[in-house]
Amino acid sequence: MLHLKKNKLIFLGLIITVISSCKSDDIDEYVPLTPDIGEEFSGGETTVFNESPEAFGFSAANLDHSLDADFGVGNSLFRQNWVTAPASTTARDGLGPFFNARSCTGCHFKDGRGRAPLFNGELSHGMLLRLSVPGTTSTGANLPEPIYGGQLQDDSILSATTEAGFIITYSDVVVNYPDGTQTTLRKPSYSFTNLAYGEMAANVEISPRVGNQMIGLGLLEAIPEATLLSFADEFDTDNDGISGKPNYAWNVQTQSITIGRFGWKANTPTIKQQVAGAFSGDLGITSSLFPDENCPTGVNCDNFINGGSPEISDINLNKVATYASVLNVPGRRNHDDQRVLEGKQLFNSINCIACHIPKIVTGNHSIAALENQTIRPYTDLLLHDMGEGLADNRPDFNANGNEWRTQPLWGIGLIETVNNHTNLLHDGRARNIEEAILWHAGEAEDSKLAFMNLNASEREKIIDFINSL
Template identity: 65%
Template sequence: MKNSLKILLLVVCFQFYSCSDSDDKYVDLVAEEGEQYSGGETTFFNTTEEAFGFSAPNLTFDEQSDFGIGNSFFRQSWVTAPSSTTARDGLGPFFNAVSCSSCHFKDGRGRAPLFDGETAHGLLLRLSIAGVNTNGSSFADPIYGGQMQDNAILGQTLKGRFNIVYQDIIETLADGTVVTLRKPTYVFNSLGYGPLANDLKVSPRVANQMIGLGLLEAIDESTLLAFADVTDVNNDGISGKVNYVYDVATNSKKIGRFGWKANQPNVRQQVAAAFSGDIGITSSLFPNENCPPGVDCNAIANGGSPEITDANLDKVALYSSTLAVPGRRNYTEQNVLEGKKVFETINCTSCHIPKIKTGNTHVITALRNQTIRPYTDLLLHDMGIGLADNAPDFEASGLEWRTQPLWGIGLIFTVNGHTNLLHDGRARNVTEAILWHGGEAEKAKNSFKQLTTKQRTQLLEFIDSL
């Protein structure tokens, strides 16, 4: 009888524990209300190769019209002057690409060249030397300028080309997974105008996807300053700061938001700088051609002065500001929600801030008062020696980079056919990108390395859903 009672009690206890474990230990996670609307009301749901190319659905009729014109200037190729196509002539004389879309194919992300000599791939090299100009920008190479253009129009000597040599670095995760990282070194060749400066700093920059730029511009300065913690007051190891950069139009310093080091204050100046440096198209903001010493730019035919009018520049800026952010995919799936929890637990959200509200003053009404999910703070962070370019950029040090927005990251392969990430495209996937994190992100990276295989898979599924 006693033995029978003991068996009965054990069975009852086992059943009770099992039910309790099943009911209390695991509870289905639930997505936040509106979590799928990464760009607020500007979100567009499309998962095709055109996912980055739609206009925000809440634009006015006139803005939609200007968006279409800006789109044509973004996608179509510029030609050498003189040409019957007077609105699109003036290419070069030195350039990296013939159109914006050459690097931002389908409004997406560029990559490093796949073979020596490949051009118009979406990776360029910024050049600087010690010292700063009166506006706070770095001194450029005295011969080759602030950017290596690896193309030239007919009749001009090429500035030069570069090759990339990769060194393998092995990382081993806690579950035994071995990951091979690639560290790039840039080798210049075919230099057309003499040697580069002895103390030259080379900073590679990959063209980013274009989505949501206007929303980032619409975030109030006070919001960004509230994110900053320069002296790490809360002792979490994260000490982001804003970059103060030169605003050409107002001849003043403004908070930088765009570019890998947040070195541009607004979309319009970012667009004009790209026209100048990448395509060789002058504008009212950047009226000078990129000619080495000894090359008389005035003797080379141009497409007018400036080569893109303010009206057309404004339309390209509007286009670049109002490309819709793709909506989330699979955001209600349990694996994705578990991955989101892992993302928060290992403190990725200290820099990749999930949710921000835009201000109410942006010139484009559609971008005002939007609850967005960009997963960035737009601040500069020390990312460690492994990613350092050692090239200061206004107040950004050679160790610091702007937090990359993560929205749209899961669609890069669909749109552009690759998954290369980071400022120079060295990371071939999200895992490699995380393993390159250092400096302020060293702790989060080490936590990532300690995840179980299941946790890591869930985290990557979450990031892929963004």
């Protein structure tokens, strides 16, 4: 009996020891994750904490009040429709004669992200088609398509015949995860309808572009060029498979080639040039930077009454550029949530941060509020080869047909709130974050495969993290 009791006591002691050991190990292993100090301030001191449908539309929190009036006028010029000349509203006439939208918000509703058309013939949706033929101009830009120019305008004033429309057809691409999960992506193809001025060139190059959310542009402009170049590794000298490179584009203001920052291929060097280019190409509004009207070959633009020469004054153009420069970056949501922090850890571990650089410090800028800010844009603003699946096969200055600028991720989780959709990538083909990740290839192939090899819960944590940005 004593022997049995002794054995029982020994067995009970082992159980207690094992239980105590497991409990101790669990306590030792469980270390709550914590966010970085200030991580929720995505735009540094410019950050505004707002999660409403107006989240993208506030001025920088630290903006000097002396710029409030310029912001207000720029906001008005950005949001209100332009009208056909002549009109009593002389500050807003001169629309067209060929255009894609009647206002900037036609492509950037509530300063947010556009989308592909929901049905054939839908107008002012936020997507346009760039056009070119092989070769470059004297400034290194793409040669425009001989009849329709560098961009298809799918709308026009009443006295003009619209250039054409376009149709998007989607085909399915099935993706199988290693764990057996299956999902279906959609791949777009494009065709034109009602070409009013003749057939497109047989060798036309077509590149669809969806308008991005407008937030934080001035902060991106304030990143020192030396910082961007420090991220570059064009020839992959460190052999990590990532070879980001800067684009260099024609600067209309300085009449020289300078580093590009804006646009899907970083083909525009400054916000002012980006704004003036959109007025010209998207609305048909001339400016001192782009003084010529857009008309198809064979159509004399002089036959249409314009809204002045130029149609937007330098004063007003500068106010719209100021407005675009100082739109706030929304603050993070759930940045201290354990699930989000675990997603961040996984995001880092599969090397998404090789291109989506989490933290950058801005330098000098003409607007003081944008200077010396610690920002978290999750971009390097460099060009990367994203593989054949996303290729538009259309070069753009130094960018080849497979290369795209790293898209900043800040604000991505609020696109649905602001714009009522979650369509992503340059052509809106991805219907959500997961699909956008699965389209990554080329330099991002290893990170995509690492994402696919995670279990479903881990993948969801990464998506939760990205949605918190």
